[in-house]
Amino acid sequence: MTRLIKLVTGVIALTLLLTACEVNNRVAIMDSWARANAPGQSVGAAYMTFISADDSTFIRAETPIASSVEIHSMTMNDGVMKMRMLPELPLKAGVAEKLAPGGFHLMLFDLKKPLIAGEQLDLTLTFRDATGKVTQQKVTLTIKEAN
Numbered sequence: 564m565t566r567l568i569k570l571v572t573g574v575i576a577l578t579l580l581l582t583a584c585e586v587n588n589r590v591a592i593m594d595s596w597a598r599a600n601a602p603g604q605s606v607g608a609a610y611m612t613f614i615s616a617d618d619s620t621f622i623r624a625e626t627p628i629a630s631s632v633e634i635h636s637m638t639m640n641d642g643v644m645k646m647r648m649l650p651e652l653p654l655k656a657g658v659a660e661k662l663a664p665g666g667f668h669l670m671l672f673d674l675k676k677p678l679i680a681g682e683q684l685d686l687t688l689t690f691r692d693a694t695g696k697v698t699q700q701k702v703t704l705t706i707k708e709a710n
């Protein structure tokens with residue numbers, strides 16, 4: 564019996580330790596959504612707002628339904644919309660970093676299925692804190708029509 568209790572305690576301690584190492588709980592993610600795309604379109608866009616408790620960096624996003632996800636910025640240059648891929652997005656402590664239409668966004672490439680309004684999209688987001696520690700956070704986004 565004592566051995567069983569020790570084993571259970573050990574498993575719980577290990578689980579807590581793994582959770583502490585791998586799951587990011589220092590970045591709040593709000594207003595997340597993905598844009599419904601037109602039939603036959605193989606690219607998509609996703610948006611959200613990050614507020615990080617500490618200075619950190621958003622470095623990567625993945626989803627099972629796209630072969631790659633890139634962090635993009637969008638700027639107007641002489642009346643021309645320009646998208647640029649960013650290697651990463653720095654997050655200042657306590658400052659909302661907004662990914663929204665017309666600005667920063669996540670671009671999904673080679674979608675394996677269309678993004679249909681009302682359905683959901685799972686994303687795994689990867690962050691790096693100031694000490695270099697890498698953590699992940701999963702988010703589920705609702706797919707909506709752009710308005």
Ligand SMILES: [Cu+2]
Nearest residue numbers: 635646668670
């Ligand atoms: Cu883009």
